[in-house]
Amino acid sequence: MPRKPVARDAVLDAFEELLIGVGERAATLDAVAKRAGVSKGGLLYHFPNKEALIAAMLERLDSLAGEDIALMAAAPEGAATYFIRTSLWSGSPMDRSFLAASRLAEVAHVEARRRFAAIQQQWLDLIAADVGSGMAKAVLYMGDGLYLNAMWEGGPASSADGRQGDVEVLLAAVERLRG
Structure with a gap:
């Protein structure tokens, strides 16, 4: 069963916040998952790598x-x-x-x-x-x-x-x- 798009949007929002606040190098997948309030596995479900996250953003x-x-x-x-x-x-x-x-x-x-x-x-x-x-x-x-x-x-x-x-x-x- 597919996950709610809310989690996906939360991950994208968190990634944007980190890029704005601390820059690209510090916007790691771990940092994004933590900021979004999802597990790293939850993040990887939507975005298998950082380039996929960037592409979605x-x-x-x-x-x-x-x-x-x-x-x-x-x-x-x-x-x-x-x-x-x-x-x-x-x-x-x-x-x-x-x-x-x-x-x-x-x-x-x-x-x-x-x-x-x-x-x-x-x-x-x-x-x-x-x-x-x-x-x-x-x-x-x-x-x-x-x-x-x-x-x-x-x-x-x-x-x-x-x-x-x-x-x-x-x-x-x-x-x-x-x-």
Whole structure:
């Protein structure tokens, strides 16, 4: 009888938490099982090795990014405005998945880097359709800078409230780019 998907999700959540908190090397299968509250055998039932765990986490990232990209494409305010507004840490599943995968990319995990490049290209395509291809990277870098500066100043625990003024300044810049 198959195990409940809840255990699988708990393992993925624990893996993401460890990647974010202590990095890839410390996110061992033993540490993940302990954090998830499952036996190592329970973890291995779902993920026979660390690469299988990484693959599942990257699939989760793709799924969450796909949902976000669909919202971005449908945003009445335009893709560029949507991208800037959503470039603040909110603690969402997308934020956690994105940050965890970035920890893999930091250690040159090829598949994580490939997935990031694919997601970024989709963002760029939507932003370019909104503000033009010449300005799309400027918007992308604005959002990335907003996100990274918030992370450097306070990490995932930082409040988005203190960054709202920055968001408004960047949105005014986006309107000038559209001009």
